[in-house]
Amino acid sequence: xxxxxxxxxxxxxxxxxxxxxxxxxxxxxxxxxxxxxxxxxxxxxxxxxxxxxxxxxxxxxxxxxxxxxxxxxxxxxxxxxxxxxxxxxxxxxxxxxxxxxxxxxxxxxxxxxxxxxxxxxxxxxxxxxxxxxxxxxxxxxxxxxxxxxxxxxxxxxxxxxxxxxxxxxxxxxxxxxxxxxxxxxxxxxxxxxxxxxxxxxxxxxxxxxxxxxxxxxxxxxxxxxxxxxxxxxxxxxxxxxxxxxxxxxxxxxxxxxxxxxxxxxxxxxxxxxxxxxxxxxxxxxxxxxxxxxxxxxxxxxxxxxxxxxxxxxxxxxxxxxxxxxxxxxxxxxxxxxxxxxxxxxxxxxxxxxxxxxxxxxxxxxxxxxxxxxxxxxxxxxxxxx
Amino acid sequence: xxxxxxxxxxxxxxxxxxxxxxxxxxxxxxxxxxxxxxxxxxxxxxxxxxxxxxxxxxxxxxxxxxxxxxxxxxxxxxxxxxxxxxxxxxxxxxxxxxxxxxxxxxxxxxxxxxxxxxxxxxxxxxxxxxxxxxxxxxxxxxxxxxxxxxxxxxxxxxxxxxxxxxxxxxxxxxxxxxxxxxxxxxxxxxxxxxxxxxxxxxxxxxxxxxxxxxxxxxxxxxxxxxxxxxxxxxxxxxxxxxxxxxxxxxxxxxxxxxxxxxxxxxxxxxxxxxxxxxxxxxxxxxxxxxxxxxxxxxxxxxxxxxxxxxxxxxxxxxxxxxxxxxxxxxxxxxxxxxxxxxxxxxxxxxxxxxxxxxxxxxxxxxxxxxxxxxxxxxxxxxxxxxxxxxxxxxxxxxxxxxxxxxxxxxxxxxxxxxxxxxxxxxxxxxxxxxxxxxxxxxxxxxxxxxxxxxxxxxxxxxxxxxxxxxxxxxxxxxxxxxxxxxxxxxxxxxxxxxxxxxxxxxxxxxxxxxxxxxxxxxxxxxxxxxxxxxxxxxxxxxxxxxxxxxxxxxxxxxxxxxxxxxxxxxxxxxxxxxxxxxxxxxxxxxxxxxxxxxxx
Numbered sequence: 001x002x003x004x005x006x007x008x009x010x011x012x013x014x015x016x017x018x019x020x021x022x023x024x025x026x027x028x029x030x031x032x033x034x035x036x037x038x039x040x041x042x043x044x045x046x047x048x049x050x051x052x053x054x055x056x057x058x059x060x061x062x063x064x065x066x067x068x069x070x071x072x073x074x075x076x077x078x079x080x081x082x083x084x085x086x087x088x089x090x091x092x093x094x095x096x097x098x099x100x101x102x103x104x105x106x107x108x109x110x111x112x113x114x115x116x117x118x119x120x121x122x123x124x125x126x127x128x129x130x131x132x133x134x135x136x137x138x139x140x141x142x143x144x145x146x147x148x149x150x151x152x153x154x155x156x157x158x159x160x161x162x163x164x165x166x167x168x169x170x171x172x173x174x175x176x177x178x179x180x181x182x183x184x185x186x187x188x189x190x191x192x193x194x195x196x197x198x199x200x201x202x203x204x205x206x207x208x209x210x211x212x213x214x215x216x217x218x219x220x221x222x223x224x225x226x227x228x229x230x231x232x233x234x235x236x237x238x239x240x241x242x243x244x245x246x247x248x249x250x251x252x253x254x255x256x257x258x259x260x261x262x263x264x265x266x267x268x269x270x271x272x273x274x275x276x277x278x279x280x281x282x283x284x285x286x287x288x289x290x291x292x293x294x295x296x297x298x299x300x301x302x303x304x305x306x307x308x309x310x311x312x313x314x315x316x317x318x319x320x321x322x323x324x325x326x327x328x329x330x331x332x333x334x335x336x337x338x339x340x341x342x343x344x345x346x347x348x349x350x351x352x353x354x355x356x357x358x359x360x361x362x363x364x365x366x367x368x369x370x371x372x373x374x375x376x377x378x379x380x381x382x383x384x385x
Numbered sequence: 386x387x388x389x390x391x392x393x394x395x396x397x398x399x400x401x402x403x404x405x406x407x408x409x410x411x412x413x414x415x416x417x418x419x420x421x422x423x424x425x426x427x428x429x430x431x432x433x434x435x436x437x438x439x440x441x442x443x444x445x446x447x448x449x450x451x452x453x454x455x456x457x458x459x460x461x462x463x464x465x466x467x468x469x470x471x472x473x474x475x476x477x478x479x480x481x482x483x484x485x486x487x488x489x490x491x492x493x494x495x496x497x498x499x500x501x502x503x504x505x506x507x508x509x510x511x512x513x514x515x516x517x518x519x520x521x522x523x524x525x526x527x528x529x530x531x532x533x534x535x536x537x538x539x540x541x542x543x544x545x546x547x548x549x550x551x552x553x554x555x556x557x558x559x560x561x562x563x564x565x566x567x568x569x570x571x572x573x574x575x576x577x578x579x580x581x582x583x584x585x586x587x588x589x590x591x592x593x594x595x596x597x598x599x600x601x602x603x604x605x606x607x608x609x610x611x612x613x614x615x616x617x618x619x620x621x622x623x624x625x626x627x628x629x630x631x632x633x634x635x636x637x638x639x640x641x642x643x644x645x646x647x648x649x650x651x652x653x654x655x656x657x658x659x660x661x662x663x664x665x666x667x668x669x670x671x672x673x674x675x676x677x678x679x680x681x682x683x684x685x686x687x688x689x690x691x692x693x694x695x696x697x698x699x700x701x702x703x704x705x706x707x708x709x710x711x712x713x714x715x716x717x718x719x720x721x722x723x724x725x726x727x728x729x730x731x732x733x734x735x736x737x738x739x740x741x742x743x744x745x746x747x748x749x750x751x752x753x754x755x756x757x758x759x760x761x762x763x764x765x766x767x768x769x770x771x772x773x774x775x776x777x778x779x780x781x782x783x784x785x786x787x788x789x790x791x792x793x794x795x796x797x798x799x800x801x802x803x804x805x806x807x808x809x810x811x812x813x814x815x816x817x818x819x820x821x822x823x824x825x826x827x828x829x830x831x832x833x834x835x836x837x838x839x840x841x842x843x844x845x846x847x848x849x850x851x852x853x854x855x856x857x858x859x860x861x862x863x864x865x866x867x868x869x870x871x872x873x874x875x876x877x878x879x880x881x882x883x884x885x886x887x888x889x890x891x892x893x894x895x896x897x898x899x900x901x902x903x904x905x906x907x908x909x910x911x912x913x914x915x916x917x918x919x920x921x922x923x924x925x926x927x928x929x930x931x932x933x934x935x936x937x938x939x940x941x942x943x944x945x946x947x948x949x950x951x952x953x954x955x956x957x958x959x960x961x962x963x964x965x966x967x968x969x970x971x972x973x974x975x976x977x978x979x980x981x982x983x984x985x
Binding site: 023025026027028029030031032033037038039042045077079080081 | 721783787788789790824825850851852853854865866867869872873874
């Protein structure tokens with residue numbers, strides 16, 4: 001099959017943040033130092049090469065970008081300062097926009113204005129809707145129960161419908177990813193039972209991010225623990241998502257603290273706040289090479305998340321301390337930032353929550369299938385004694 | 386005459402302040418208008434012709450880095466305006482070398498000449514002064530030796546200044562030359578001997594240029610001759626002094642892999658073939674004459690004088706040749722290869738000395754052995770002739786070259802000498818595995834590509850891919866890399882790693898450039914006047930560059946350039962005039978010369 005070459009591909013990726021790819025002269029230093037590169041998945045050099053050659057169709061079927069957690073060792077080592085780490089990051093951004101069938105992700109990545117505008121519009125629509133609804137049926141002086149401004153059963157339905165929309169988009173995109181990678185991008189046979197056998201990979205990588213921990217190396221800096229912080233952030237986020245989607249009525253009950261649910265909420269908040277503060281600080285201070293360049297979407301990501309968490313915990317505190325009006329106002333603000341976030345999720349960086357474990361899963365399947373073929377024996381490291 | 390000056394200059398040349406130059410040119414006689422045009426997109430021809438008509442211009446000066454590019458445009462504009470198209474003058478900043486420190490003055494002079502219609506080189510190059518027939522050569526490597534012999538054989542006096550105790554430079558350290566695999570010493574030593582014996586060459590070892598005065602054709606140079614402490618004429622190199630000397634230090638000639646005494650001869654074929662004392666390590670000199678001094682008592686010829694003082698020489702020369710050479714980049718800076726940490730990681734020069742038949746192991750390629758040093762009370766890794774031959778060696782190219790972190794440039798010789806090493810290893814240790822890690826094989830010279838192909842067929846594993854790291858695991862050394870052509874990772878256990886370390890200018894380059902007023906490029910090498918047209922001249926008249934000090938090059942190129950320099954010097958000597966170059970005149974001088982020429 002002929003492969004189409006897109007000669008301007010490198011310029012397109014420039015918009016996603018891969019600015020220095022042309023500098024690369026293919027020495028392979030980056031692949032050599034990468035803690036994750038192995039015989040089957042050798043990156044970042046190969047991804048850089050596909051990019052340089054404009055092999056768009058081939059690059060979109062690769063899983064390598066998702067196997068990279070951007071520890072930055074490759075960028076530190078690179079003699080050409082071509083920044084392979086940032087290139088992998090940019091390819092991930094591009095892949096998110098490729099998996100997305102609506103084209104929204106592509107728009108957001110290419111235009112920061114469009115992204116910010118969309119967020120503001122959705123936030124305003126949400127705010128108006130909630131305010132209209134609140135004033136029509138309840139009073140701002142009541143938080144929960146009869147005549148509440150934002151009754152918990154209403155919020156529950158509201159959350160579920162937003163969540164459902166998000167899930168539909170995400171599922172379609174994940175399906176597209178599977179088709180691109182495992183159907184179009186795989187030339188060899190994959191037995192169906194491998195999908196079953198390797199399924200644990202999704203769960204394992206989702207909840208432990210084991211591979212990320214392998215990225216960490218000592219840098220003589222006490223605060224360098226991105227894996228732990230990232231794990232805390234992710235677990236906090238998932239906990240909060242479950243609480244909001246399923247246990248919202250218990251969450252909103254009060255004013256006494258419902259320890260059974262709230263303890264999880266507090267833990268999640270600690271994870272989320274420390275995570276967002278850590279990453280915002282990192283992007284400001286630029287201590288480490290992976291924070292040297294921040295794409296516009298990275299900023300939107302951390303800042304919006306920080307807003308959601310702070311407004312969420314603030315309304316909780318206001319409610320518990322009896323400041324009902326303030327609690328209701330911050331609650332509206334909280335939802336105004338959370339809804340655009342949730343709706344944006346399938347089109348943004350946050351989609352890696354799904355794509356990355358999926359990619360690990362697919363990668364394991366592919367590798368296993370490849371190993372089953374006799375030809376792969378040649379790929380194994382040359383052992384010369 | 387009504388003159389218009391038009392600047393067509395991109396903003397890239399940071400040395401030039403175009404506004405200031407424009408102001409200066411506005412004050413020149415007969416200048417009617419001075420305009421700074423934007424060049425992207427090209428200026429409109431109708432606009433220019435309008436300006437020509439408005440100011441009634443009959444001469445136009447186009448100023449900029451590449452004014453010739455805009456000349457057709459202005460010719461058309463002149464034709465449209467109905468003026469004669471002959472009177473268009475170019476003030477080319479780039480061509481006439483408006484760069485570096487006095488770029489502004491030069492640019493002003495260029496403009497002044499163009500306005501007056503005088504060719505810039507005519508006004509700026511001073512007429513020849515009577516030339517002094519002696520020539521000074523700084524640096525006694527192969528470039529300096531070759532140039533010295535060429536000039537001296539033509540019957541002219543040469544002063545050859547060398548900072549170390551012997552001439553020969555780096556080439557004397559090499560084992561073989563590529564691609565012919567000739568013995569380097571067999572080519573070099575006869576030349577060294579002729580230099581030492583030549584009646585027209587005065588050899589000044591352990592010497593340094595202190596200052597320079599005068600103009601092309603008549604330079605007065607002050608040279609500091611450091612004491613050698615040994616009388617060259619009576620020393621017979623019997624080695625008895627070194628036998629008794631108690632001080633041991635690392636040998637520079639052996640790239641630090643062997644030891645020498647504080648009184649030593651760099652190598653047996655040194656020229657002048659006499660011992661010298663290392664003042665920085667000699668106990669007698671360091672203690673101010675209170676301790677030691679055994680060599681003086683031992684010397685049968687009584688030629689050692691440890692109280693010798695330095696000498697200042699004043700010489701007058703007509704031409705000066707710079708041949709100061711290079712040195713290796715400090716490999717300890719590149720931490721990932723563990724140079725200085727792992728004992729058997731060597732630089733190219735160290736390996737060159739190891740494999741040389743006159744080296745410490747007699748040319749056997751061996752790994753270092755661990756020896757207990759009683760004095761320092763710790764283990765040391767040294768080469769000894771009893772060492773074990775390596776079973777496998779990795780050669781890593783581009784260490785510190787072609788890197789944005791160290792040297793941006795290609796050092797040109799590393800690919801070839803690494804291939805040469807591969808050959809020498811295969812020749813001397815036939816069972817050893819040799820792994821050659823390269824990024825791009827730069828075999829550019831005559832016979833080089835064939836040599837590279839030959840090495841590949843000799844059984845060397847040539848891996849296209851840079852090795853990123855050398856690591857130690859359980860006492861074994863591993864080199865890891867990506868084999869890009871065969872699409873796999875490779876990890877080899879090796880006993881020895883040879884790093885093809887990049888080249889940097891010799892440390893004296895900076896001081897010399899200050900003393901002589903020669904410009905250096907951004908990498909620190911001496912700048913030639915024009916890379917294509919006059920690759921051996923500098924922008925200062927009567928001063929030439931030869932060899933590595935102008936930029937990395939191999940031995941054939943160095944020798945060729947040295948001979949070319951000799952031709953330049955002899956040209957000036959036979960014409961009897963010191964050939965001046967551009968920067969020898971100041972702005973006001975050029976201006977007045979241009980005015981005088983203008984009147985003719």
